[in-house]
Amino acid sequence: xxxxxxxxxxxxxxxxxxxxxxxxxxxxxxxxxxxxxxxxxxxxxxxxxxxxxxxxxxxxxxxxxxxxxxxxxxxxxxxxxxxxxxxx
Amino acid sequence: xxxxxxxxxxxxxxxxxxxxxxxxxxxxxxxxxxxxxxxxxxxxxxxxxxxxxxxxxxxxxxxxxxxxxxxxxxxxxxxxxxxxxxxxxxxxxxxxxxxxxxxxxxxxxxxxxxxxxxxxxxxxxxxxxxxxxxxxxxxxxxxxxxxxxxxxxxxxxxxxxxxxxxxxxxxxxxxxxxxxxxxxxxxxxxxxxxxxxxxxxxxxxxxxxxxxxxxxxxxxxxxxxxxxxxxxxxxxxxxxxxxxxxxxxxxxxxxxxxxxxxxxxxxxxxxxxxxxxxxxxxxxxxxxxxxxxxxxxxxxxxxxxxxxxxxxxxxxxxxxxxxxxxxxxxxxxxxxxxxxxxxxxxxxxxxxxxxxxxxxxxxxxxxxxx
Numbered sequence: 316x317x318x319x320x321x322x323x324x325x326x327x328x329x330x331x332x333x334x335x336x337x338x339x340x341x342x343x344x345x346x347x348x349x350x351x352x353x354x355x356x357x358x359x360x361x362x363x364x365x366x367x368x369x370x371x372x373x374x375x376x377x378x379x380x381x382x383x384x385x386x387x388x389x390x391x392x393x394x395x396x397x398x399x400x401x402x403x
Numbered sequence: 404x405x406x407x408x409x410x411x412x413x414x415x416x417x418x419x420x421x422x423x424x425x426x427x428x429x430x431x432x433x434x435x436x437x438x439x440x441x442x443x444x445x446x447x448x449x450x451x452x453x454x455x456x457x458x459x460x461x462x463x464x465x466x467x468x469x470x471x472x473x474x475x476x477x478x479x480x481x482x483x484x485x486x487x488x489x490x491x492x493x494x495x496x497x498x499x500x501x502x503x504x505x506x507x508x509x510x511x512x513x514x515x516x517x518x519x520x521x522x523x524x525x526x527x528x529x530x531x532x533x534x535x536x537x538x539x540x541x542x543x544x545x546x547x548x549x550x551x552x553x554x555x556x557x558x559x560x561x562x563x564x565x566x567x568x569x570x571x572x573x574x575x576x577x578x579x580x581x582x583x584x585x586x587x588x589x590x591x592x593x594x595x596x597x598x599x600x601x602x603x604x605x606x607x608x609x610x611x612x613x614x615x616x617x618x619x620x621x622x623x624x625x626x627x628x629x630x631x632x633x634x635x636x637x638x639x640x641x642x643x644x645x646x647x648x649x650x651x652x653x654x655x656x657x658x659x660x661x662x663x664x665x666x667x668x669x670x671x672x673x674x675x676x677x678x679x680x681x682x683x684x685x686x687x688x689x690x691x692x693x694x695x696x697x698x699x700x701x702x703x704x705x706x707x708x709x710x711x712x713x714x715x716x717x718x719x720x721x722x723x724x725x726x727x728x729x730x731x732x733x734x735x736x737x738x739x740x741x742x743x744x745x746x747x748x749x750x751x752x753x754x755x756x757x758x759x760x761x762x763x764x765x766x767x768x769x770x771x772x773x
Contacts (some may be wrong), residue, residue, distance in 0.1 A: 317438075317464070317546070317595060317598060321404070341404065342404035342407075349522065349552065352548055352659050352662040354661060363597070363600065365597060366546060367521075368549045370548070370597065370600050370601055370659055371653045371654070371655075374651065378406060380651070381649075382409070384630075
C-alpha cells in the first residue's frame with residue numbers, strides 16, 4: 316500500500332505549483348505524476364512516486380552512502396585479515 | 404531501474420548478512436512496521452539470511468488489513484445504492500466485510516471501480532455529473548497527501564457529486580499502543596520509510612526515549628532492510644535506543660512540508676478503530692470541519708454499528724507481532740487468499756498472504772522431508 320517507485324522526471328507541465336505534473340520514466344514505462352509536493356524537483360531529478368504523487372526527491376549523495384559503507388566494511392575485513400595473519 | 408536494481412544485489416546482501424552475524428551476540432526481536440517491508444522480507448528470504456537469534460516480527464503497517472469490518476460494511480452499503488459509483492484501490496475490493504465484499508457487490512451490478520490514484524476518482528466524478536461518486540480512502544501517512552489533494556481540489560472545483568469514505572491511520576500511535584501492551588516483546592523497530600518521507604521522523608524521538616527502543620527509518624529493498632536490521636542490532640548490542648535514518652536518500656528529518664501542510668488543512672486527528680487491535684486514541688485522520696461536506700458517511704446518513712471479528716481468525720495477533728501466520732490453524736486450510744477469513748490474508752502486503760505466496764510450499768516440502 317505504501318509502495319512508492321523511483322522514476323526520473325523527463326518533462327514538466329503546468330505553471331501553478333499545486334498543478335505541476337511530471338512525465339516520469341520508470342525504467343522505460345512512462346506515467347504522469349503530480350509534482351505538487353516536490354516544488355524543488357526539476358527535469359532530470361529522480362522522485363519516488365506513490366498513487367500518482369511524487370513524495371520525495373531522491374538525494375544522489377545519500378544514495379551512494381550504503382555502497383561506500385559496504386566498501387569500508389570490505390577494507391576493514393581486509394585489514395583484520397592482515398592483522399590476524401601478522402599475529403599468527 | 405536506477406535506485407532499485409542496485410539495492411537488490413545478492414552479493415552485497417550477503418555482505419550485510421555476514422556483518423549482522425558478526426555483530427550479533429544475543430537474541431533480539433525486531434519488528435518491521437510496514438507491510439511492504441514484510442512482503443519484501445518474505446519474498447527475498449531476508450529473514451533466512453539472519454542469525455537464528457534474530458527474530459523479525461511483522462507489524463500492523465498494512466492499511467487494508469487494519470481497516471475495521473464496520474467501515475468495509477459501510478463501503479458495501481454505499482456501493483449497493485442505485486446511482487452510486489464507488490471507487491477505491493484494488494486491494495480493498497476483496498476484503499470481506501461481515502457478510503460480503505465489494506467485488507460481490509460489483510458482480511451483482513453495483514458500479515465499483517478500481518482507481519490508481521484518488522485524483523482519478525475526482526475525474527470519474529467530473530465525467531459523471533449525474534452520479535454520486537465516492538472514493539473509499541484507506542492508507543497511512545504516505546497516502547494521506549494524495550487523498551487530501553483530491554478533497555482539496557474537489558472543494559476548489561465545487562464538485563457536488565464527490566465524497567469520501569475515509570479510513571486513514573497513523574503509525575506512531577500504533578507503535579505506542581504496541582509498546583505499552585504488557586505482551587509486547589519487540590526490542591527494536593524498522594520504521595516505514597515512505598511514511599517518514601511524508602511526515603519525517605521527529606515524532607519517533609520521544610517514543611525511542613520513553614520505551615528505550617531503537618527506531619531505524621528503513622527503505623524497502625533487500626539492501627535497505629538488511630542495513631536497517633544491522634543498524635538496529637548495533638544499537639541493541641551497544642545498549643543505545645536512538646532514532647536513525649537508513650533511508651536518507653528519500654527521507655529528511657522534517658519530512659515533506661508542503662504535503663504535511665495540505666494534510667493538516669484537509670484532515671483532523673481523530674480516534675480510530677484498528678481491525679484486530681481495537682480503538683487507538685488519536686490514531687487516524689477524519690475530514691476537517693471545513694471539508695465535512697465531502698464526508699460520505701454524513702452524505703449517505705450511515706449509522707454506527709459494531710461487528711465481531713470471526714473467532715477462528717488470528718489476524719489481530721498477527722498484526723501485533725504476537726503470532727506468526729503459520730501458527731494459525733486456519734492458515735492455508737480454511738483461510739486462503741481466494742477465501743480469506745481476515746484481512747491479513749487479503750492484502751498482498753498482509754503477513755498471512757505473503758507467507759501463503761512465498762512460504763507455504765517450502766514448509767510443506769520441509770514437513771515432507773522430515
